[in-house]
Amino acid sequence: MKTSNGVNKQKIFSLKIGGYAGQGVKAAGLMFAKVATRSGFNIYDYIEYPSLIRGGHNVIQICVSSETVTAPSQKTDLLIAFNQDTVNKHASELLPGAGLMFDEADKLDISKVNKKVEIYRVPFAELTRESGGKKLMGNTVAIGATIALLGGDLEILKNLITDEFKNKGAGVVAADHKAAESGYNYVKENFSKNVKKNLALQKNAPAKMIVTGNEAVALGAIAAGLEFAAIYPMSPITNILHTLAAYQEKFGYIYKQPEDEISAINMAIGASFAGARSMTATSGGGFCLMTEGFGLAGMTETPVVIINGMRGGPATGLPTWSEQGDLRFALHAHQGDFPRIVLAAGDAKEAFDLTMQAFNLADKYQTPVALLIDKNICENDQSFPFFDISSYRIDRGKFITKKQDAYQRYAPTKDGISVRTVPGSGNHFIANSDEHDLIGYSTEEISDRNVQMEKRMLKLKTCAGQDMPAPIIFGPAKADLTIVSWGSNKGSILEAIKNYKNVNFLHLTWLSPFPTEVVKKILSRAKKVIDIEANYSAQLRGLIKEQTGLEIKDTLLKYDGRPFSPEEIREKIDILTKVRNRTKIRNRT
């Protein structure tokens, strides 16, 4: 794609698969994604679905490139349509030369599709029947056909099928192999002239894993030595609990499904009080219920990690769509003041790293750590080289399990952190939700209150000094435009600014404590600044003003649940850098 400011040399191939919920669209997409990474490519996939289990319209987009790919794309190079909705909603994304694949037996109306789009009629259902497979194997036929069309390796697909289905029995594997072959052969026989090279094997590419942010959080927790998790199911974080539940016996931790989110956070607090590394996870609505427990952890100085996977709010909102509307909520939830550490990940790898770090921070500062991720991170897949945890050290902070003479749980210290212990150690103490003295006995004395409040809040200052890193700046040090953002926008912004030499990007992952001095320095020196976020009220912009006194005038905001695309960010960059773009300019602010 060309823009006036530069040329994007990266080639990204975008496959989109659409169908009814229950047709296995996501599974088919993930199968294709794994063939791509096993062939040496990088992928990013993006899934859209409504909040129901059967019917409705499901679509997955897989972007494939030999370089890192971090965002969805507005264009589609090949569209696989399992239903009419897919044609109606997505055919406009097909540029001349792109392809549309479907089964003629589905009698889809393609009269409105651009005539320069290549049409591939592949009889998914008939080939599935001939393979002796069940109806869902139509997906495997389609993926076999796609691999053939893109010049991919059928053996890689067959090996993947063996890996994924071997515990379902040899019969299932054989039928699936046959389905994949039949789709593959059909394209080779009928569309040999159209075969491309997008999936031609990349040599010497490193081994990659494909994870969603949810899986990355679960893996990060396991790597950090998780001992207890209580999580009530809620979109979009449910796959955190699925992943944790699956591996609990192998790694020895406990995942417990509680009766509600109130119980979830209180169980996690109880387990942590008893000495276990503990976490919970939820979305905004569940975090509402956790609000009282959030402050309880702060008051009793009990470590706990809370993951908030944000979706569109308020109330039930947009259950299966993304938003970054909980920033202010996480910063202010609960009555009164207590030290809260609030972090936000920009992609699955950051979610993994920050989850591991959150456990150390919670233990070290004996306070709740909230990690915000948005639905786009929770549920979209991205490929990464295997995560490296060699530099991670489990740090439990000031923590004793043996009896200590004259022990005082809440003794004031220079850094605000007292020595923590556990019940059963022989040390007497009280974790008290009432204001308390050095032992934990309830008190309403002025001096006790002041000492304890100041001790607790001092921990945040200590944390800012000892653990908070400077935020990351992507792009050139000097730029005509500085983008400020957080969360999953990172991927689309990075994709967008590849085209520009004069645009940089300040990505914030620490929200409390806040890197005030560095942000102030960067933004006060910037020529022009734009704040990009997925919420109505520009919550990060407000936070920056509150912390630095600097007001950012330009914003690119959305709250429709959809991710930012690199294309719409480029349009905005072009407007602000006053360069006329040949394509139509739309101001979306």
Added chain:
Amino acid sequence: MPTLADLSTPCSPNWCPGCGDFAIWAALKNAMVRQGWDNTNSVLVAGIGCHGHIINFIKLTSFEGLHGRAIPVATGIKLANHRLNVFVSTGDGDCLAEGGNHFVHACRRNHDLTILIHDNAIYGLTTGQTSPTSPHGFHSKSTPAGNIDEPISPVTLAIASGATFVARGYASDIPKLTELIIQANDHQGLSVVDILQPCVTFNKDYTHEFFQKNTYYLGNNYDRTNREAAFKKSLEWDAQKIALGIFYESNKPSYESQLPQLAEKPLIENPLARIEMNDLFKHFS
């Protein structure tokens, strides 16, 4: 083994003179001395209400949680370290109003907890409002014209919800209550002791005299293994027909005993060491 003196703290009880909490406090301390429950093997979790102040008056490591939330905190503690005796002190408002959901689910999961309900059928700390166990027609600051709500029986609810040890005690019979607390803790699984106690300041219906006149202990002929009969018995609340003692007991496996992760040792005794992740990462490739 602790002595009574070992259990004393610098704090003096702030309950009203004559409050049933004094007797529950005494019974719990007696049980601790008799059984050797101390800071090496036991923990107390309390909710919010007059009962919750107990954490200041017993030198036992405690967690005073939020109103209604003592049970989930206790559940987390038990899962993290199942060797601890985990006691929950909760009130009728704390346990059955704000915390009703947690109570029902803890019962059905059969966690090995000992739940002591300080049941005075009134909100005392907020100066006298109707609670979930206040009788129909009860006059209080929140029901000046008489309570329209029907009361809930904690014993009935516990049996229906799946608790495997359900008893009712009377606060001022300290020797018998001590015995009940010990039996409840000995039981493997979820134990509930609904402890009838007067609120001398705000509840003029359920007085010491009322309980002394209208309660009796279940005799040796009572079959505490019959769940249906126990359920029926728990519904009786008439003049001189309020039963005390163990209503129901069964030997179902506790939640903790069914977790393979806890088969060898408590969760917190596993060393936190570097975990080899690459095999797990391969599942995602």
